[in-house]
Amino acid sequence: MTLVTGTLVLAGTPIGDIADAPPRLAAELERADVVAAEDTRRLRGLTRALGVHTQGRVVSYFEGNESARTPELVEALEGGARVLLVTDAGMPSVSDPGYRLVAAAVERDIKVTAVPGPSAVLTALALSGLPVDRFCFEGFLPRKAGERLSRLREVGQERRTLVYFEAPHRLDDTLAAMAEVFGAERRAAVCRELTKTYEEVRRGPLGELAAWAKEGVRGEITVVVEGAPETGPAELDAEELVRRVRVREEAGERRKEAIAAVAAEAGLPKREVFDAVVAAKNAAAEGPGNGKGLI
Numbered sequence: 001m002t003l004v005t006g007t008l009v010l011a012g013t014p015i016g017d018i019a020d021a022p023p024r025l026a027a028e029l030e031r032a033d034v035v036a037a038e039d040t041r042r043l044r045g046l047t048r049a050l051g052v053h054t055q056g057r058v059v060s061y062f063e064g065n066e067s068a069r070t071p072e073l074v075e076a077l078e079g080g081a082r083v084l085l086v087t088d089a090g091m092p093s094v095s096d097p098g099y100r101l102v103a104a105a106v107e108r109d110i111k112v113t114a115v116p117g118p119s120a121v122l123t124a125l126a127l128s129g130l131p132v133d134r135f136c137f138e139g140f141l142p143r144k145a146g147e148r149l150s151r152l153r154e155v156g157q158e159r160r161t162l163v164y165f166e167a168p169h170r171l172d173d174t175l176a177a178m179a180e181v182f183g184a185e186r187r188a189a190v191c192r193e194l195t196k197t198y199e200e201v202r203r204g205p206l207g208e209l210a211a212w213a214k215e216g217v218r219g220e221i222t223v224v225v226e227g228a229p230e231t232g233p234a235e236l237d238a239e240e241l242v243r244r245v246r247v248r249e250e251a252g253e254r255r256k257e258a259i260a261a262v263a264a265e266a267g268l269p270k271r272e273v274f275d276a277v278v279a280a281k282n283a284a285a286e287g288p289g290n291g292k293g294l295i
Contacts, residue, residue: 004080005077005078005080005108005109005110005111006033006076006078006080006081006082006111007077007082007083007111007112007113008073008077008083008085008102008105008110008111009028009032009083009085009113009114010085010091010093010098010102010112010113010115011025011028011029011086011092011114011115012090012091012092012114012116012117013025013046013088013089013118014046014117015089015118015120015194015195015220016089016118016193016195016196016199016220017196018046018049018050020117020118020195021046021049021050021117022116022117024115025115026050026052028084028115029047029052029054029086030053030054031055031084032055032082032084033057033082033083034056034057034058034059034076034081034082035054035057035058035083035086036059036060036061036069036073036083036084036085036086036101037058037059037061037086037087038060038061038062038086038087038088038092038096038097039088040059040060042088043086046086059073061073061085061097061101062097063097066097066101070100070101070104071104073101074101074104074105074110077105077110078108078110085097085098085101089120089220090117090118090119090120091114091116091117091119094119094121094137095139095140095165118195120165120191120194120222121137121163123194123195123222124163124189124191124194124201124222124223124224125161125224127189127191128161128188128189128191128201128203128224129189130161130224130225130226131161131226131227134159134161135160135161135162136162136163138151138155138162138163138164139164139165140165140166140167141164141166141177143170145173148173148174149177149180149250150250150251150252152177152181152182153181153247153248153250154251156181156182156228156244156247157228157247157265158227159227159228160227161224161225161226161227162224162225162227163222163223163224164224164225165221165223166221166222166223167221168192168217168218168219168220168221171213171221172210172213172214172217174223175188175206175213175223176210178206178223178225179206179207179209179210182225182228183206184205184206184210185205185206185207186205186226187203187204187205187206187225187226188203188205188206188209188224188225189201189202189223189224190202190203190209190213190221190222190223191222191223192217192219192220192221193219193220194220196219196220206225236266238276238279238280241266241268241272241273241277242280244258244262244265245259245262245277248261255277259274
């Protein structure tokens with residue numbers, strides 16, 4: 001006897017303009033046996049705007065109850081239900097609830113499909129004016145300053161374009177940390193209130209953006225940062241080699257491994273990078289204040 005299971009539908013919702021709702025969203029809202037929503041109040045606003053009525057059971061599914069609610073939804077799916085998952089904006093599971101449910105459904109061979117819709121990640125990337133052929137999404141950075149710096153240092157030499165979400169009240173600190181790790185001249189774009197009335201895309205070097213953000217910024221924020229430049233051996237002077245080793249050491253690597261990694265990146269012999277580090281250390285020891293912290 002073949003077991004007939006239901007279907008999990010991940011539905012994208014507008015990130016601002018309700019007119020961006022995918023046409024299938026209304027049909028799926030009316031068809032679903034269960035609608036799992038990040039915020040049921042926001043769901044009611046969405047259905048009113050679309051002029052539809054949910055026929056199925058509506059349940060909340062947010063970060064606080066995701067673990068506890070997932071088994072219940074899986075049970076419904078195994079019983080043949082069509083479960084629709086929506087979050088407040090954008091695609092479920094992309095820095096929003098959904099991953100646990102998708103993973104549980106896949107593990108049990110339950111069909112998972114999607115209603116494609118708006119995405120702040122892709123919208124910001126397209127509007128940024130930065131390379132889009134290769135990119136990686138980093139989500140939200142840690143709130144604590146030290147952890148945030150450590151996470152940024154992990155991708156300090158990443159050549160793909162980077163995309164982040166950030167809260168408006170932390171934007172100035174985040175941009176300042178990015179300028180410190182990536183360099184003040186690294187290009188970036190701050191995308192605010194995408195598709196909404198006060199949409200704004202501010203482009204420029206990280207240093208300038210960090211200074212601008214100190215005045216205070218409101219709204220939903222997505223930050224797009226240019227990847228590290230592809231520099232050849234001839235373009236990397238001793239100072240840059242030493243800086244790259246320092247960044248890796250501060251991220252937790254031992255000096256030997258950091259030197260080897262930087263040498264591989266630059267296409268240079270490890271001895272050349274090692275000599276640059278030793279020279280910098282000696283120069284720091286002889287300089288004003290012994291130059292502590294240089295390397």
